Amino acid sequence: MIEFASAFADGAANVLTWPNILIPVLGTLIAMTASFLPGIGNASLSALLILFTIGWSPVQVLLLFGALTGGATFMGSVTAILFNIPGNASSSASLLDGHPLSRLGYPKTAIASAATASAVGSVFGVCVLIAMLPIIRPLLLEFGPLERFLLGLWGLSTIIAIPNSSVSKGLAVTMLGLLASMIGSDATTGAPRWTFGGFALYDGFGTIALLLGFFTLSEIIGWRRSYSLGHAAKSADQGDSVRKGVLSVFQNFGLTLRSSTIGSVIGMIPGVGGTVAGFVAYGQAVMTSRDKSGFGRGEIRGLIAPEAAIDAKDGGSLLPALAFGLPGSEAGVILLAVFAIHGIVPGMSMLTVDLPLTFTLILALLFSNILTSVVGVALTPALARLTVLRIDRVALPVIVASLVTIVQLHGVLSDLYLAVGFALFGYLLRHFRWPRVPFIIAFILGEFIEKNLELTSQLVSVGRISVPERPVAIALVVLIGISLIWMARRIKRSGALPLKKRGEIWLTLSLAAAALVLAVQAQQGDDAYSDLAKVMSAATFLILLAIAGAQTIEMRQPRFARIPRRGIPRPHWMPIGLVAALPFAIALVGLPLATGALVWVWLVADYGRGLRRHLSLALISAASVLATALYLDRVANVYLPQPILAGLF
Amino acid sequence: MRLISLLAMGATLAAGTACAEGLSESCASRLAGQRLAFIVPADAGGGYDTYARSMVPVIERLAGMTVQVSNIPAAGGSVGQIQARNAPPGEYTLFIENLTQMVLQTMDEEADEGMVGFQTLAIVDATPEAWVALPGFDVMALAGTTIVASQGTLDGSILPIGVAASLLGAEARYITGYDGSSDFGAAVLRGETDMTSVSLSSALRLAQGGDLQVVLLIADRPHPLVPDVPYLAGEGGVVDRFTAGQDAGSRAAAMDLAQSIANIPDARGIMAPSAMEPDKLACLSELVDAAVVDPEFADLVTAQGRTLAILTSQDAAIRADEIARALVVTRPLYEAMFEAASE
Numbered sequence: 001m002i003e004f005a006s007a008f009a010d011g012a013a014n015v016l017t018w019p020n021i022l023i024p025v026l027g028t029l030i031a032m033t034a035s036f037l038p039g040i041g042n043a044s045l046s047a048l049l050i051l052f053t054i055g056w057s058p059v060q061v062l063l064l065f066g067a068l069t070g071g072a073t074f075m076g077s078v079t080a081i082l083f084n085i086p087g088n089a090s091s092s093a094s095l096l097d098g099h100p101l102s103r104l105g106y107p108k109t110a111i112a113s114a115a116t117a118s119a120v121g122s123v124f125g126v127c128v129l130i131a132m133l134p135i136i137r138p139l140l141l142e143f144g145p146l147e148r149f150l151l152g153l154w155g156l157s158t159i160i161a162i163p164n165s166s167v168s169k170g171l172a173v174t175m176l177g178l179l180a181s182m183i184g185s186d187a188t189t190g191a192p193r194w195t196f197g198g199f200a201l202y203d204g205f206g207t208i209a210l211l212l213g214f215f216t217l218s219e220i221i222g223w224r225r226s227y228s229l230g231h232a233a234k235s236a237d238q239g240d241s242v243r244k245g246v247l248s249v250f251q252n253f254g255l256t257l258r259s260s261t262i263g264s265v266i267g268m269i270p271g272v273g274g275t276v277a278g279f280v281a282y283g284q285a286v287m288t289s290r291d292k293s294g295f296g297r298g299e300i301r302g303l304i305a306p307e308a309a310i311d312a313k314d315g316g317s318l319l320p321a322l323a324f325g326l327p328g329s330e331a332g333v334i335l336l337a338v339f340a341i342h343g344i345v346p347g348m349s350m351l352t353v354d355l356p357l358t359f360t361l362i363l364a365l366l367f368s369n370i371l372t373s374v375v376g377v378a379l380t381p382a383l384a385r386l387t388v389l390r391i392d393r394v395a396l397p398v399i400v401a402s403l404v405t406i407v408q409l410h411g412v413l414s415d416l417y418l419a420v421g422f423a424l425f426g427y428l429l430r431h432f433r434w435p436r437v438p439f440i441i442a443f444i445l446g447e448f449i450e451k452n453l454e455l456t457s458q459l460v461s462v463g464r465i466s467v468p469e470r471p472v473a474i475a476l477v478v479l480i481g482i483s484l485i486w487m488a489r490r491i492k493r494s495g496a497l498p499l500k501k502r503g504e505i506w507l508t509l510s511l512a513a514a515a516l517v518l519a520v521q522a523q524q525g526d527d528a529y530s531d532l533a534k535v536m537s538a539a540t541f542l543i544l545l546a547i548a549g550a551q552t553i554e555m556r557q558p559r560f561a562r563i564p565r566r567g568i569p570r571p572h573w574m575p576i577g578l579v580a581a582l583p584f585a586i587a588l589v590g591l592p593l594a595t596g597a598l599v600w601v602w603l604v605a606d607y608g609r610g611l612r613r614h615l616s617l618a619l620i621s622a623a624s625v626l627a628t629a630l631y632l633d634r635v636a637n638v639y640l641p642q643p644i645l646a647g648l649f
Numbered sequence: 650m651r652l653i654s655l656l657a658m659g660a661t662l663a664a665g666t667a668c669a670e671g672l673s674e675s676c677a678s679r680l681a682g683q684r685l686a687f688i689v690p691a692d693a694g695g696g697y698d699t700y701a702r703s704m705v706p707v708i709e710r711l712a713g714m715t716v717q718v719s720n721i722p723a724a725g726g727s728v729g730q731i732q733a734r735n736a737p738p739g740e741y742t743l744f745i746e747n748l749t750q751m752v753l754q755t756m757d758e759e760a761d762e763g764m765v766g767f768q769t770l771a772i773v774d775a776t777p778e779a780w781v782a783l784p785g786f787d788v789m790a791l792a793g794t795t796i797v798a799s800q801g802t803l804d805g806s807i808l809p810i811g812v813a814a815s816l817l818g819a820e821a822r823y824i825t826g827y828d829g830s831s832d833f834g835a836a837v838l839r840g841e842t843d844m845t846s847v848s849l850s851s852a853l854r855l856a857q858g859g860d861l862q863v864v865l866l867i868a869d870r871p872h873p874l875v876p877d878v879p880y881l882a883g884e885g886g887v888v889d890r891f892t893a894g895q896d897a898g899s900r901a902a903a904m905d906l907a908q909s910i911a912n913i914p915d916a917r918g919i920m921a922p923s924a925m926e927p928d929k930l931a932c933l934s935e936l937v938d939a940a941v942v943d944p945e946f947a948d949l950v951t952a953q954g955r956t957l958a959i960l961t962s963q964d965a966a967i968r969a970d971e972i973a974r975a976l977v978v979t980r981p982l983y984e985a986m987f988e989a990a991s992e
Binding site for chain 1 (some may be wrong): 694699702719720721722723728729731732737797801802803804822825826827828835836838839840841842854857858953954991
């Protein structure tokens with residue numbers, strides 16, 4: 001015990017003494033800045049810094065990389081809250097309620113709440129990490145494919161009944177989300193599945209590209225009606241304050257601790273990651289809240305839960321790397337490379353003789369998380385002002401930043417085309433008031449569930465898993481049972497499936513047709529289509545067909561005549577057309593010129609009167625072409641294929 | 650302004666020429682101040698990225714070029730491969746990939762992929778595969794047993810696990826779907842599987858915590874990094890010892906097969922698109938030859954815990970041929986075992 005305390009003191013001294021303290025401060029600020037810029041992920045930043053720090057001492061390096069891990073998480077959530085753009089994948093769950101809260105006029109509350117939840121989550125995560133160091137090795141070995149599968153299933157079981165939707169539509173979009181997660185290649189054989197013969201879908205839908213299309217671009221299409229152009233977005237009212245955001249975390253302290261626990265536990269499991277942690281925490285926040293009506297519409301508990309979880313996860317994710325040399329996340333992979341460079345050996349030595357180094361890393365992470373939150377709260381008033389900019393001045397930079405981010409992720413244009421497709425899909429779901437959140441949660445958890453189910457099934461077939469000997473699995477089964485009982489009670493209370501708008505039947509039929517195509521291909525396909533894939537695609541088709549049938553019957557009811565005839569609003573046609581035309585424009589003239597054309601058309605539609613005005617708009621468009629080209633070429637290092645027109649000439 | 654630009658350009662060229670160690674004068678002046686795209690078909694931070702990024706400062710110092718590393722991991726690296734192959738002929742482009750996998754792709758007659766359209770400029774590592782297991786796993790005591798292996802996909806498992814196990818009298822079962830070498834190792838730790846096979850670099854990482862051990866090298870000689878670990882093929886290898894009492898014919902067949910598997914390492918090759926303008930390609934080859942033997946490159950790579958087995962352009966091409974021959978020899982057995990395992 002004395003050795004433990006002494007190692008802790010040594011670690012704290014490494015972090016807090018001068019000039020060492022400059023390293024985590026700088027690391028935190030670098031990570032915060034990089035996370036705020038579109039497309040520069042923490043992994044790329046860390047990979048760049050590995051070479052830069054080769055000559056440093058082990059303590060200095062651990063201070064820097066601990067800080068980089070901690071600094072990136074919160075700032076990714078700030079962009080999610082303000083602009084609906086997740087700065088990193090793990091911040092995805094924060095945009096579900098964080099952005100609506102900001103649009104409702106509570107940006108300060110949202111950012112301060114996220115910062116405080118992050119700080120509490122990270123302190124909790126680090127406390128759990130420290131408390132578990134002595135017993136961590138046997139505990140980590142408890143989480144095999146069976147437990148991971150059940151964990152994913154638990155996360156999924158809480159989402160179908162997310163409020164603001166009929167349960168049947170919730171179920172249908174959940175099935176669609178699971179189906180979308182299966183597109184790409186089979187989880188165990190790697191054989192291509194539903195790729196339609198091309199490379200673009202081989203890795204499945206990219207999470208960030210899908211999210212940026214599904215939430216960000218589809219949201220911008222809606223902005224032209226929800227918020228009138230040329231005016232500021234809803235300005236912060238008197239109820240919006242930093243104090244309110246900070247207090248909200250303590251008013252929901254039970255939720256914060258529960259979410260932090262979920263984040264810590266999920267963080268410990270190698271290969272699961274913060275994205276799953278955020279969505280599982282969000283699901284349990286919905287499940288355990290009495291009033292569920294605000295979720296998805298700016299409910300602060302829907303922001304606190306994922307924020308606490310994803311920051312608590314950071315501490316937990318260090319455990320497998322420290323205890324076994326197994327990375328728990330991308331950051332863990334880079335951390336192990338850093339360990340190798342500086343002769344730090346993970347395993348028992350990190351928990352015994354090198355315990356001061358372990359504490360140095362843990363406390364640098366804690367310091368960075370707290371510093372990020374403090375800086376975040378301090379910057380809240382300035383950041384919140386960004387949301388009261390005129391909507392047309394926000395929309396275009398958000399579109400351009402989204403396009404660059406999407407392309408930069410994997411250096412391929414196909415991600416951008418997928419994002420455009422999901423933008424239109426997300427817009428239609430929103431327009432016809434179908435729930436969008438279950439789709440995204442099912443998409444995130446789907447691959448995880450399928451892969452671990454397949455692994456579990458193989459392990460059972462060779463007799464390597466015995467369920468009665470797995471206490472964690474039994475506990476998860478109990479949790480799933482509780483969730484299912486809760487969901488069954490909610491389904492009982494839920495009404496039928498009213499047609500919200502005329503034309504909705506066409507959306508249902510289109511989705512059913514898409515599911516039918518996938519189902520037919522699965523039934524005719526080879527081994528890449530597992531039994532699960534076949535059943536899922538057929539079941540999705542049947543559920544959508546049933547909904548379409550019910551809607552058809554409803555259309556024959558007298559009350560249907562009273563539903564107003566409202567199609568796609570006129571102000572939305574221009575952004576829909578522009579977004580839909582983007583893939584063709586990019587293929588034809590390249591991303592920078594296509595971006596410039598988009599900016600020009602958008603601006604001319606709103607301001608294009610008079611020669612002088614046209615000239616100034618052309619200048620703005622040219623500037624956006626130049627900025628995009630320079631960013632792609634000099635900062636993002638993206639190597640894009642030649643546009644068709646350039647090839648011709 | 651124009652004068653300043655000319656002076657700056659002149660200074661860059663002069664610096665490039667002055668620093669051009671190991672480069673001919675014509676190439677030094679041609680490359681100085683130029684841009685080089687280095688395409689890595691994998692995520693930042695991984696093995697391929699490490700080799701590429703470690704070459705950047707060396708190339709910049711040797712040739713005065715500006716190097717930009719692009720990570721294009723989409724479609725298991727296929728998209729990066731296509732982009733590198735189709736790079737404009739007038740641009741300097743390098744590409745790093747698993748040479749063995751690319752040779753294998755080339756053997757598929759239907760595919761316009763693999764080595765088609767590439768010229769091998771160097772091999773930076775040709776690490777053998779290595780078995781990793783819990784301490785106490787004895788490769789000489791496997792006869793008559795069934796070993797369970799954790800892997801990502803079946804195709805990468807057959808030769809280093811299935812064929813090697815059969816040479817030692819054992820049968821292999823595969824649990825596929827684990828996510829990368831760390832997950833393979835975690836499955837062994839949890840007792841879900843008996844062993845896994847990964848590249849020696851990854852095996853050394855898995856074993857550094859002490860919970861797992863490298864128990865067999867798929868090679869024909871000891872490796873300097875793990876001199877005490879038994880190796881599969883060649884004189885003194887485990888197949889040599891295991892077949893000691895067998896008749897000469899079956900022993901020779903087993904030894905030949907073991908040698909073929911040992912000739913298929915995980916070779917990381919540096920390539921350039923063959924369509925690049927010939928004089929540019931020649932200078933780039935000269936530059937890569939100089940860069941891979943530069944002590945700074947070796948220091949950077951080994952400092953990051955990666956292994957090195959450098960072959961410059963001519964030797965790299967010979968090695969690629971050897972790999973291709975070994976793949977041809979083992980292909981029928983591979984296909985038969987793959988089909989059996991798939992069922």
